[in-house]
Amino acid sequence: MNEMERIDCEEAVQRLAEYLDQELDPDGSTELEQHLERCRSCFSRAEFERQLKTSIRENLGSADVPAPFEKRVRLLLKGLVEGE
Amino acid sequence: MTESQRIETEPNLDPGWFEDRVVELLPDLLGAARSLAGDPSDAEDLAADTVARAWEHRGDLRERGRFRGWIFRILRNVFLSGRRRRQSRPVEVPLSDEEGEDRPFSLFERLHQPFLLWWSNPEEEFLNGILREDLAEAVDALPDSYREVLVLIDVHGFRYAEVAAALEIPVGTVRSRLARGRSRMQEHLWRHAVDRGLREPPRPGQRRPE
Ligand SMILES: [Zn+2]
Numbered sequence: 001m002n003e004m005e006r007i008d009c010e011e012a013v014q015r016l017a018e019y020l021d022q023e024l025d026p027d028g029s030t031e032l033e034q035h036l037e038r039c040r041s042c043f044s045r046a047e048f049e050r051q052l053k054t055s056i057r058e059n060l061g062s063a064d065v066p067a068p069f070e071k072r073v074r075l076l077l078k079g080l081v082e083g084e
Numbered sequence: 085m086t087e088s089q090r091i092e093t094e095p096n097l098d099p100g101w102f103e104d105r106v107v108e109l110l111p112d113l114l115g116a117a118r119s120l121a122g123d124p125s126d127a128e129d130l131a132a133d134t135v136a137r138a139w140e141h142r143g144d145l146r147e148r149g150r151f152r153g154w155i156f157r158i159l160r161n162v163f164l165s166g167r168r169r170r171q172s173r174p175v176e177v178p179l180s181d182e183e184g185e186d187r188p189f190s191l192f193e194r195l196h197q198p199f200l201l202w203w204s205n206p207e208e209e210f211l212n213g214i215l216r217e218d219l220a221e222a223v224d225a226l227p228d229s230y231r232e233v234l235v236l237i238d239v240h241g242f243r244y245a246e247v248a249a250a251l252e253i254p255v256g257t258v259r260s261r262l263a264r265g266r267s268r269m270q271e272h273l274w275r276h277a278v279d280r281g282l283r284e285p286p287r288p289g290q291r292r293p294e
Pocket residue numbers: 008009010012035039040041042043
């Protein structure tokens with residue numbers, strides 16, 4: 001197939017965030033994926049941004065619970081149950 | 085009789101089960117509250133309010149298996165309604181969503197600079213070295229309006245349109261706040277990495293910096 005490259009690096013970088021957020025329409029995604037298959041630099045960039053996004057989700061999704069807070073929640077529930 | 089059938093005939097969840105589930109989910113609830121609120125004590129209040137609200141509305145929970153999704157929805161609602169109250173008074177530096185787009189800060193581009201080439205894979209090294217505290221600090225440092233958009237999308241997996249509806253702002257504003265939030269966050273992470281000696285060249289005989 002002798003297909004012309006539809007988008008350049010600048011366009012690819014511009015679309016990348018929406019692509020990783022799964023907000024890009026199917027045509028736009030396909031064009032970007034075709035670019036990523038051929039462009040090492042944009043591919044590395046996409047991998048980096050994807051992993052950073054994953055790291056944010058995994059790290060900020062949960063927190064260490066301070067013991068006094070767990071106690072506060074248990075007391076709160078005890079109060080609510082007894083208050084009925 | 086299945087679990088879900090049983091619960092239909094038993095609208096009041098027993099308190100012991102409820103407490104166990106809440107305590108089990110507390111790290112996730114507090115984590116979500118922490119990143120949304122941007123402040124530890126506000127986060128604890130938000131998580132505690134969520135638990136109280138959940139207990140009050142426990143009759144709405146149809147199936148025990150859906151407890152997690154259900155209580156997280158409550159947490160977001162409690163956050164969003166608190167946010168509407170806070171917005172009725174002036175808070176934080178006003179941010180223009182229309183201001184000319186300055187070039188976003190790109191961590192990837194910084195890591196790709198020639199002086200870092202003695203690292204086999206600077207991006208990977210950076211990602212492996214990143215700590216929860218670094219990310220939390222970078223998110224906390226964001227203005228409220230950037231942080232809430234970024235957290236709803238990157239931590240909670242909201243769609244742009246869902247964030248727009250929840251915060252009552254146009255989708256274009258979601259997009260620009262998200263882009264600026266990410267740019268600031270990456271800049272913060274970069275500065276932090278530089279402070280830790282990212283730029284230091286390796287000493288002779290040393291393969292990698294410690
Ligand atoms: Zn490219």
